[in-house]
Amino acid sequence: MLLKRIAILGPGLLGGSIALRLREVGGWHVTLWTRREATLPQLRERGVADAVTANISDAVRDADVVVLCVPIEAMGRLAEEIAHAAKPECIVTDVGSVKASVVAELDAILSGKCRFIGSHPMAGKAESGIDAAEASLFRETNCIITPTAATDAEAIDLIRGFWETIGCRVVSMGAGEHDECVALISHLPHLVAGSLVRAVADRNPRAFEVVGPGFRDTTRVAGGPPELWTGIMQANRGAILEAIDAMIAKLYDFRQTLERVAESKDADDLKNFLAVAKQTRDQIKFPK
Numbered sequence: 001m002l003l004k005r006i007a008i009l010g011p012g013l014l015g016g017s018i019a020l021r022l023r024e025v026g027g028w029h030v031t032l033w034t035r036r037e038a039t040l041p042q043l044r045e046r047g048v049a050d051a052v053t054a055n056i057s058d059a060v061r062d063a064d065v066v067v068l069c070v071p072i073e074a075m076g077r078l079a080e081e082i083a084h085a086a087k088p089e090c091i092v093t094d095v096g097s098v099k100a101s102v103v104a105e106l107d108a109i110l111s112g113k114c115r116f117i118g119s120h121p122m123a124g125k126a127e128s129g130i131d132a133a134e135a136s137l138f139r140e141t142n143c144i145i146t147p148t149a150a151t152d153a154e155a156i157d158l159i160r161g162f163w164e165t166i167g168c169r170v171v172s173m174g175a176g177e178h179d180e181c182v183a184l185i186s187h188l189p190h191l192v193a194g195s196l197v198r199a200v201a202d203r204n205p206r207a208f209e210v211v212g213p214g215f216r217d218t219t220r221v222a223g224g225p226p227e228l229w230t231g232i233m234q235a236n237r238g239a240i241l242e243a244i245d246a247m248i249a250k251l252y253d254f255r256q257t258l259e260r261v262a263e264s265k266d267a268d269d270l271k272n273f274l275a276v277a278k279q280t281r282d283q284i285k286f287p288k
Helices: 013-025 037-046 056-060 072-085 100-110 153-165 175-203 205-210 213-218 226-235 237-264 268-283
Strands: 005-009 029-033 051-053 065-068 091-094 118-121 142-146 169-172
Touching: 005 013, 005 056, 013 029, 029 056, 037 051, 051 056, 056 072, 065 072, 065 153, 072 091, 072 100, 072 226, 091 100, 091 153, 100 118, 100 175, 118 153, 118 175, 142 153, 142 175, 153 169, 175 205, 175 226, 175 237, 226 237, 237 268
Parallel strands: 005 029, 005 065, 029 051, 065 091, 091 118, 142 169
Antiparallel strands: 118 142
């Protein structure tokens, strides 16, 4: 089976960027669905898709693949509509930052109707909306797919190929492991960045007058949309709480190390703490 017709549900940063990249690749018929009919003229003017519509049935009826690019709390409702309109061989995927709850819900809704496999491309930026979309957004980024034991093998191969087509490096893992991993490397950093900004504001807001690039880079992710991140934090609450506990424990270790330095004047433990962190980070293969 060749994937040639795609329906992208949601014309935001991710959905718009997927559309732009597929238009750049060529050979795809791209349909973009939006909830609000008032945005249709703007989307047509942008030329990001071959067709734009506010009717889900029209969007997915002939699609080989459907990508849900909407907040995770809206996916179940859309999946219900997809189930009644998509062809049986259609592959449905998503871009949600949480997988266990999404996979459980959408598998139950779409089982026997079409094929579902969860996805999470680790791509984004501070700006949101179609105006922020760019064809290069996914270049050399990681995309996690979360098949289950019941997932169709062909669907796994096809969706892997799809994400590779738009520039991703694909990693496969279970939905639960995904949620634990992203709680540590995505959701926790967002909380830490937001907490850092608020800690400075509470302690001494004049510090903001002398910030440099280190503070800017460390707190960049705190600029994400609060509405989107509220849904993510709620959906992955359990894994995030465990990640917070791990962070608190490590901060406590560091605090004790710093206290010992003050008492003994011996900075070896402090230097070792920082050296291990540096060595570990230097070994991480970050996307370019």
